[in-house]
Amino acid sequence: xxxxxxxxxxxxxxxxxxxxxxxxxxxxxxxxxxxxxxxxxxxxxxxxxxxxxxxxxxxxxxxxxxxxxxxxxxxxxxxxxxxxxxxxxxxxxxxxxxxxxxxxxxxxxxxxxxxxxxxxxxxxxxxxxxxxxxxxxxxxxxxxxxxxxxxxxxxxxxxxxxxx
Amino acid sequence: xxxxxxxxxxxxxxxxxxxxxxxxxxxxxxxxxxxxxxxxxxxxxxxxxxxxxxxxxxxxxxxxxxxxxxxxxxxxxxxxxxxxxxxxxxxxxxxxxxxxxxxxxxxxxxxxxxxxxxxxxxxxxxxxxxxxxxxxxxxxxxxxxxxxxxxxxxxxxxxxxxxxxxxxxxxxxxxxxxxxxxxxxxxxxxxxxxxxxxxxxxxxxxxxxxxxxxxxxxxxxxxxxxxxxxxxxxxxxxxxxxxxxxxxxxxxxxxxxxxxxxxxxxxxxxxxxxxxxxxxxxxxxxxxxxxxxxxxxxxxxxxxxxxxxxxxxxxxxxxxxxxxxxxxxxxxxxxxxxxxxxx
Numbered sequence: 001x002x003x004x005x006x007x008x009x010x011x012x013x014x015x016x017x018x019x020x021x022x023x024x025x026x027x028x029x030x031x032x033x034x035x036x037x038x039x040x041x042x043x044x045x046x047x048x049x050x051x052x053x054x055x056x057x058x059x060x061x062x063x064x065x066x067x068x069x070x071x072x073x074x075x076x077x078x079x080x081x082x083x084x085x086x087x088x089x090x091x092x093x094x095x096x097x098x099x100x101x102x103x104x105x106x107x108x109x110x111x112x113x114x115x116x117x118x119x120x121x122x123x124x125x126x127x128x129x130x131x132x133x134x135x136x137x138x139x140x141x142x143x144x145x146x147x148x149x150x151x152x153x154x155x156x157x158x159x160x161x162x163x164x
Numbered sequence: 165x166x167x168x169x170x171x172x173x174x175x176x177x178x179x180x181x182x183x184x185x186x187x188x189x190x191x192x193x194x195x196x197x198x199x200x201x202x203x204x205x206x207x208x209x210x211x212x213x214x215x216x217x218x219x220x221x222x223x224x225x226x227x228x229x230x231x232x233x234x235x236x237x238x239x240x241x242x243x244x245x246x247x248x249x250x251x252x253x254x255x256x257x258x259x260x261x262x263x264x265x266x267x268x269x270x271x272x273x274x275x276x277x278x279x280x281x282x283x284x285x286x287x288x289x290x291x292x293x294x295x296x297x298x299x300x301x302x303x304x305x306x307x308x309x310x311x312x313x314x315x316x317x318x319x320x321x322x323x324x325x326x327x328x329x330x331x332x333x334x335x336x337x338x339x340x341x342x343x344x345x346x347x348x349x350x351x352x353x354x355x356x357x358x359x360x361x362x363x364x365x366x367x368x369x370x371x372x373x374x375x376x377x378x379x380x381x382x383x384x385x386x387x388x389x390x391x392x393x394x395x396x397x398x399x400x401x402x403x404x405x406x407x408x409x410x411x412x413x414x415x416x417x418x419x420x421x422x423x424x425x426x427x428x429x430x431x432x433x434x435x436x437x438x439x440x441x442x443x444x445x446x447x448x449x450x451x452x453x454x455x456x457x458x459x460x461x462x463x464x465x466x467x468x469x470x471x472x473x474x475x476x477x478x479x480x481x482x483x484x485x486x487x488x489x490x491x492x493x494x495x496x497x498x499x500x501x502x503x504x505x506x507x
Contacts, residue, residue, distance in 0.1 A: 034189055038462070041196025118192060119462045125199035 009092030016096035017074035024106025028064030031114030063110040098155030105148030113141035194258035272298035274349035280309040324348030350399040474506035
């Protein structure tokens, strides 16, 4: 029974990596799109704010990149990009679990960061000179996406060293 | 006059256009643009500048310098009408489905219906009595009344239109005709506002109907109206118990004040004791109080509705100020009548 299950270890690990790229990527796409919609409203009224608005719009785009990094590391660890791909069922499950922080936090933080970025665009609209302060608010949300990325990187690397 | 805002799509159809989550995303762009437009609203310093003007002409010059009015506008009413027009043009540009704002326009439909019935009754054509910002083209209302074919109007208007028409043409009782249509308008505003699912619009509808009920009750005491009149004129709303209000009105002015002191309108009682104008000012300031948090809300329809109400408040304040300057009313008296500003 376990031998049959072990054939599916690689499947679980690939699912984890794919979701790590997919879910934060979708969230970032939605968030950047929403930020772009709000940004277009700002630019309609004041085109000179394009550079500042663009930075705010792109802030929630990083979660997609973090997801991509985790997926890439996972693929390289499980042999999809070359090397040994002998992954037991339990190890596959652990890879999947290691990807979960960036999957969940990546999705949530991208959406929340987008809302904060749009709120900051409101500050920019009324007080363009306060761009530094306006950028801090959405940037703070980034902290949690970075923490989740770090944990997923450590976990993926750690799982590869476990001999199960 | 052609109504540019005429739009058949309405929540009367049973579809709630506000509750859809995607609607919030839909307004993100519009709210971002509104943030810039809010910068152009008159603030306290502008009102002070207007107050320091010697006369109406100087005030108009100040407003023109601020970008008010359109080319060719001469009088204050033309400038104010242009500003209202600009507001609706902007909202039409920002929100494709203007039916989101019908709660604010339904009263104008009933005003136009009243005007049309009275014109038909008197057999004359007085110009400029119709309000252009409404949900039904005034020409359709005029046609419906002239041809006595109320099937041209939305179903929810037909019964009240027919009743008011019959009262006006058979009895000539303009006051009763007004009561029927005013109540129908309030009922419609209330149901539309509550069905919106938008808290701000719902609050607006509640205050609008409650304030109208309070004014009717006060006037009925002053003019000695009976219970039947009150039952015919008052509209149901959540914040007032109509039965208690009717009983209070029948018992006298003090009883109305006593009853209102137990409601959410207790703060308005001193204004009510002062005068009807003071109460109207209190209501307008209450609306500003409701909409003020929307300055910091980047999502949903609410900031747009708040902007619309802020513009209406601004236009009303400027009208009061210009009227005072035109009639050489002292600055102190003008200040007493001015409304609080949104920004």
